[in-house]
Amino acid sequence: MDVGFIILILAVLAALGHVVGRRRALALAAKSGVKLHSLPGYYGQTVALFTAVPAFVVLVAWLFVQPGIVESRVSGMIPDSVIPEGGARSLVMSDVRRIAGGLDAVLARDGQRGADVPIEALDFNNIRGRLAEVGVALGGDVPSEVFEAAKAFRENSRTGNLMMTVVVLAVAVVLGMLAYRRIEPELRARNISESFVKSLLLGASLVAILTTIGIVGSLIVETFEFFQRYPAQDFFFSTVWNPQFRGGSDLGILPLLWGTFYVSIISLIVAVPLGLLIAVYLSEYAGPATRGIVKPAIEVLAGIPTIVYGLFALVTVGPFLRDWLAQPLGLGTSSSSVLTAGLVMGIMIIPFVSSLSDDIINAVPQALRDGSYGLGATQSETIRQVVLPAALPGIVGAILLAASRAIGETMIVVLGAGAAAKLDLNPFEAMTTVTVKIVSQLTGDTEFGSPETLVAFALGLTLFVITLGLNVLALYIVRKYREQYE
Amino acid sequence: MMNNISTTMTTTPTKAPAMNEPKISARNVQVYYGEKHAIKDVNIDIRPRSVTAFIGPSGCGKSTFLRCINRMNDTIANCRVEGNISIDSENIYDPKVDPVQLRAKVGMVFQKPNPFPKSIYENVAYGPRIHGLARKKSELDDIVSSALQKAGLWGEVKDRLDSPGTGLSGGQQQRLCIARAVAVSPEVILMDEPCSALDPIATAKVEELIHELRENFTIVIVTHSMQQAARVSQRTAMFHLGNLVEENDTDKMFTNPDDQRTQDYIMGRFG
Ligand SMILES: Nc1ncnc2c1ncn2[C@@H]1O[C@H](COP(=O)(O)OP(=O)(O)OP(=O)(O)O)[C@@H](O)[C@H]1O
Ligand SMILES: [Mg+2]
Numbered sequence: 001m002d003v004g005f006i007i008l009i010l011a012v013l014a015a016l017g018h019v020v021g022r023r024r025a026l027a028l029a030a031k032s033g034v035k036l037h038s039l040p041g042y043y044g045q046t047v048a049l050f051t052a053v054p055a056f057v058v059l060v061a062w063l064f065v066q067p068g069i070v071e072s073r074v075s076g077m078i079p080d081s082v083i084p085e086g087g088a089r090s091l092v093m094s095d096v097r098r099i100a101g102g103l104d105a106v107l108a109r110d111g112q113r114g115a116d117v118p119i120e121a122l123d124f125n126n127i128r129g130r131l132a133e134v135g136v137a138l139g140g141d142v143p144s145e146v147f148e149a150a151k152a153f154r155e156n157s158r159t160g161n162l163m164m165t166v167v168v169l170a171v172a173v174v175l176g177m178l179a180y181r182r183i184e185p186e187l188r189a190r191n192i193s194e195s196f197v198k199s200l201l202l203g204a205s206l207v208a209i210l211t212t213i214g215i216v217g218s219l220i221v222e223t224f225e226f227f228q229r230y231p232a233q234d235f236f237f238s239t240v241w242n243p244q245f246r247g248g249s250d251l252g253i254l255p256l257l258w259g260t261f262y263v264s265i266i267s268l269i270v271a272v273p274l275g276l277l278i279a280v281y282l283s284e285y286a287g288p289a290t291r292g293i294v295k296p297a298i299e300v301l302a303g304i305p306t307i308v309y310g311l312f313a314l315v316t317v318g319p320f321l322r323d324w325l326a327q328p329l330g331l332g333t334s335s336s337s338v339l340t341a342g343l344v345m346g347i348m349i350i351p352f353v354s355s356l357s358d359d360i361i362n363a364v365p366q367a368l369r370d371g372s373y374g375l376g377a378t379q380s381e382t383i384r385q386v387v388l389p390a391a392l393p394g395i396v397g398a399i400l401l402a403a404s405r406a407i408g409e410t411m412i413v414v415l416g417a418g419a420a421a422k423l424d425l426n427p428f429e430a431m432t433t434v435t436v437k438i439v440s441q442l443t444g445d446t447e448f449g450s451p452e453t454l455v456a457f458a459l460g461l462t463l464f465v466i467t468l469g470l471n472v473l474a475l476y477i478v479r480k481y482r483e484q485y486e
Numbered sequence: 487m488m489n490n491i492s493t494t495m496t497t498t499p500t501k502a503p504a505m506n507e508p509k510i511s512a513r514n515v516q517v518y519y520g521e522k523h524a525i526k527d528v529n530i531d532i533r534p535r536s537v538t539a540f541i542g543p544s545g546c547g548k549s550t551f552l553r554c555i556n557r558m559n560d561t562i563a564n565c566r567v568e569g570n571i572s573i574d575s576e577n578i579y580d581p582k583v584d585p586v587q588l589r590a591k592v593g594m595v596f597q598k599p600n601p602f603p604k605s606i607y608e609n610v611a612y613g614p615r616i617h618g619l620a621r622k623k624s625e626l627d628d629i630v631s632s633a634l635q636k637a638g639l640w641g642e643v644k645d646r647l648d649s650p651g652t653g654l655s656g657g658q659q660q661r662l663c664i665a666r667a668v669a670v671s672p673e674v675i676l677m678d679e680p681c682s683a684l685d686p687i688a689t690a691k692v693e694e695l696i697h698e699l700r701e702n703f704t705i706v707i708v709t710h711s712m713q714q715a716a717r718v719s720q721r722t723a724m725f726h727l728g729n730l731v732e733e734n735d736t737d738k739m740f741t742n743p744d745d746q747r748t749q750d751y752i753m754g755r756f757g
Contacts, residue, residue, distance in 0.1 A: 287563070367600035371663070373561055375613040375670055376590030385612065390603045 006059060006165055010172055014052035017176045021047030021183060029185045038190035043183050045193045051176035053196065055168045062164045070156040074149050082143040092146060095138070099127075099150035100157070102136035109134060219464065222457035230451040235458060241421035243441065243452045251455045253462060255421040259338070259431035260463075263417060264406040266342025266427065267349055272399055274346075275353025279395075282354070283361040284383055295358065302351040306411040313344040313416030325428070332428035334418065339427040341416030345409055349402045356398035357391070360478075364390045393477050400474035404467040410435040434463050507575075509534035509674065509704045510555060515569035517550050517559065524550045526728040527569075532721070537696060537705045539715035539736065542725035543751065548708045551725070552676050555706065556592035557585040573674065590617055593667030597679040599659035601651035601666075606643050609651040609662055610634060613670035629669055636702075637665035638695050657688020664695060668703075675699065677707040681714065693718050712752055716740050724748045 022044030029036045036043075075093060083092055127147060128138055183189075227235070230251060238252025278298060282291050318335040321343075326332040364387050372382040388395075410433075418430030419440060441456040508531035517525035525547045532538050540548040550559070557578060559565045571578050578588055590613070601609050610630045613619075620626035630647075634640040639661045643654070651662050660680055667675055677696075681689040696705060696718045709715050715722050716736060723733040724745070732745040743749050 365600070367596060367598060368602060370558065370561070370594075370596060371600040371602065371666075372612070373558060374556065374589055374594035374596070375616070375666065376586050376588070377612075377616050378586050381616050385616070386602050 003059070003063065006168055007056070009169065010052050010055055010059075013169075013172050013176060014048040017047035017051040017180065018044035021045075021180055024180060024183050025185070025187075025189070028183065032185060034185040036185050037188050042189035042193050043187070046187075046189045046196075047176055047179045047183070049193060049196045050179035051172050053200070054175050055172035058171050059164065059168045062160075062168070066157075066160045066164065070153060070160060073156060074153045077149045077152060078145055082145050095142070095146060096150045096153050098136055099131065099138070099142065099147065100154040102131040102134055103150065103154055105134040105136065106130050216464070219457055219461045222454055223461045226451060226454035226458045229454065235455070239423055241437070243455070245452070247450070249452055251451065253434070253459065255423045256432065256434045256437050256459065257462075258423050259413075259417065259421065260407055260433040260435075262338050262427070262431060263342045263345060263413060263433055264403055266339060267345035267406045268399065268403055270343055270346025271349045271353050271402060275350045275402075276357055276395065278350070278354040279357035279361055280383060280388075282358045284379065284387070295355065298354055299351050301348060302355075304348070306348065306409060307415075309344050309348050310411040310415030313340050313412055317344055318416060321428070331426060334428065334430045336416060336418035336430040337428045338417050338431050341413045342427070344416055345406055345412045348409070348412065349406055352402035352405055353398055356401065357395045360391045360394035360398065361387060363394070393480060397474040397478035400470050400477070404470040404474070407467055407470070408435060408463065409433075410439060414439070434459050438463075507534075508532055510571065510573050510706075511575075512551075512554075513570040515551070515554060515567065515571060517547070517554060517568075518566045519550075519562070520564040524728055525554070528730045530723060530730055530733055532704065532706060534704050535700060535702070536721065537700050537707060537719040538721045538723060539719035540706065540708045540723050540725060541710070541712065541715050541751070544710075546725040547728045548725050549678050552678055552706060552708055555674070555676055556589045556594055558589070558594065560585050590670050591672055592674040592676060593670060593672035595660070595663050595667055595675065595677040595680050598683050599656055599663050601654070601659050601662050603650065603652055605648045606634075606651045606654070606662060607647040610665050610669045613666060617670055619670065633665040633669035634662075636668050636699065637661045638691060638698075639665055655688070657684045657691060660684060660688070660692060661695065664692070664699075668699070672703065674704045674706065677705065679708050679710060682710065689714070712740065724751065726751070 022040045025036060025040050025043035071093065074096060075089065078089070078092055078096075083089055128142065131138060235251055235253055237254065238250055239254045240250040240252050241255045243249040243251060278294075282295055286294060314336075318337065318340040321337060321340055322333065322335045326334070326337065368386055368390060369382055372386045373379075377385070413433045413436050417432060417436075419432045419436055420430045421437065422429060422431050424431060438456045438459050441453060441459075447453060510530075510532040512528055512530045515525055515528045516523065528551060540552065542548055553559045554567055554571060555573075555578075557567075559567055567579065569579075573588075573592065577583070602612060604612070607630055610633050611626055614626060614629045620629055631640060631644075634643065639658060642658060643662075651659065654662060660683070664675075664680075681692050684692065693714065696707065699705060707715075707718065719736045721733065722736045722739040724731050724739070724743075724747070726747050732739070732743060732748045734744065739748065740752060743752065
């Protein structure tokens with residue numbers, strides 16, 4: 001049965017449970033004369049929750065586990081002989097899945113035409129043509145083992161789905177009944193639904209946390225794989241980045257880290273002073289009306305897609321810097337340069353600095369300003385000597401968040417700074433960053449097994465560790481600063 | 487140390503008022519917050535080197551009127567003040583008067599202690615620094631220590647001047663704020679419910695301090711505590727709904743007030 005349909009049934013069952021649960025609570029209370037512990041709605045809610053939530057959890061778990069089981073069973077049916085030379089079992093398995101999907105489509109179409117063909121009647125000889133009719137194009141010849149495997153795959157999935165439907169609905173009905181039976185006026189339905197809600201919220205946050213852990217875990221595994229094939233000290237300490245298709249690449253991270261660092265520093269040099277001045281203006285000088293217009297207008301900068309900034313860098317800023325600065329000064333002839341990317345990225349992160357700092361400056365208690373004015377300080381003295389020092393830790397946090405944003409940026413760098421990995425001090429030279437190289441190592445015809453590809457994961461993990469460090473530091477500083485006024 | 491104070495006093499020359507001349511006199515003062523008429527035609531004379539208490543039910547305008555005396559209301563966007571307030575016969579709402587300079591002369595202590603997130607030393611040195619009262623580090627040290635002594639805090643903090651002012655107890659923080667105000671050698675000190683966030687022992691210390699400060703400063707204090715008004719002040723002014731209903735010697739005010747509303751308020755019949 002369709003998953004969406006199962007969910008719909010669950011919802012209906014839950015609603016039904018709510019109604020009957022509520023009614024039963026009221027009826028029991030009326031009969032025994034005992035006052036209900038909770039409002040009647042809570043009894044209904046308890047039944048509804050017991051009906052829907054565990055069944056739903058089972059459903060989700062089943063959907064996660066089933067494909068793995070089916071796949072491993074079917075995979076055993078494919079002999080090594082049909083796996084093409086140099087190919088992988090996983091590629092054959094993806095054929096199996098596609099054929100199985102195609103079979104479903106063929107049968108559905110036949111069903112519409114009124115020709116009710118049983119699955120057994122589909123034989124190996126006509127299948128390629130039939131599949132092509134429904135838009136599943138198969139590459140070369142399909143070995144009969146693969147076709148059989150596809151049929152088995154389909155059968156297994158169907159059985160699995162059927163079992164899932166039965167189990168899920170059974171869980172819903174049984175638990176719902178149990179909850180219904182347990183209703184009595186003394187039942188603390190309110191507390192039960194409270195703890196249910198609590199675990200629901202916990203579950204939601206677990207999803208986010210587990211996803212993060214999963215991503216990091218897979219990064220770590222692939223990075224480990226990479227270090228099996230490429231020495232770690234070369235990766236971390238070599239100053240040459242020169243990947244080759246035919247092996248023997250130099251994959252030193254230093255030039256990339258240097259590019260990342262250089263571009264980020266330039267962007268911070270642009271964004272921090274501007275952002276801070278904006279923040280001071282917005283929080284201390286601008287009236288509510290000005291603030292209401294200026295702040296959102298600046299925040300728009302953060303909403304512009306970075307590819308648009310990249311185009312701006314490529315088409316406008318880069319040529320401008322080359323024609324007016326680099327060439328007259330004899331410093332370079334390239335229109336992509338670290339300076340181009342840094343300037344444009346700086347503009348992009350201005351709102352990160354200004355908005356966060358503005359919030360932080362606003363959080364400085366008015367009492368401190370009053371104290372300073374009361375001593376005969378002017379507004380700018382108050383800002384410089386009382387407000388900004390008080391807000392400083394928070395502002396540092398804001399800057400670190402902006403920095404981690406700059407470090408992770410890709411598009412602006414590709415279009416603004418180019419793709420040449422170089423260790424150079426000249427800001428008019430083209431350079432590149434870690435993120436850009438992650439992209440370029442993974443695009444094109446790649447094979448997941450060579451160090452040239454796996455290096456992307458090592459780069460990603462390094463970048464992740466750096467930005468995570470910055471974020472943790474920033475959060476720590478911001479939190480410490482918050483406590484100061486509490 | 488005293489000569490520091492006196493030299494700084496001569497740098498901002500003011501007419502020394504005779505004892506019978508009022509230090510502060512307000513004539514027909516009206517204050518509006520937008521449309522709201524918060525202070526209605528208040529006239530009052532405040533004597534030099536004495537403590538005047540403002541009492542009255544919540545929202546009657548005590549803080550508002552107090553903030554007129556050092557023009558702190560200028561920092562509130564929709565607040566408008568009319569009428570005339572003079573200190574030493576000089577109208578402080580005259581366009582020639584710089585409110586920033588005025589506030590150096592009329593210090594303020596707030597309801598909640600609000601030390602800056604800086605060291606104890608820096609808290610006290612803040613005012614003298616911005617007004618350039620000290621030419622040398624040693625002069626600044628003298629100003630800081632004498633202000634802390636006047637605020638009765640010196641003994642408790644002299645060994646930890648570098649630790650943060652926010653780390654002191656509430657009562658110590660409030661005395662630090664008083665020291666901070668005293669350090670710029672003002673002539674008038676305005677206090678808006680300075681003890682309302684303090685426990686009885688800290689309150690007693692601050693009251694004692696007010697008693698001593700009276701020798702050198704003109705003090706105006708807003709308070710909700712009748713006992714406190716009776717203990718620290720010589721004159722008391724009663725506000726009600728933006729009006730000044732009575733201003734009298736404290737002793738008379740608490741034994742035999744002229745106005746029925748004062749009597750009701752003191753007896754706890756409203757507010
Ligand atoms: N910033 C402001 N904007 C608008 N109205 C204000 C503002 N400050 C005070 N008011 C109003 O002015 C009136 C007087 O307020 P004020 O703070 O002077 O009272 P108060 O006597 O000090 O009261 P409390 O004893 O509670 O401190 C009140 O009605 C108050 O609502
Ligand atoms: Mg008040």
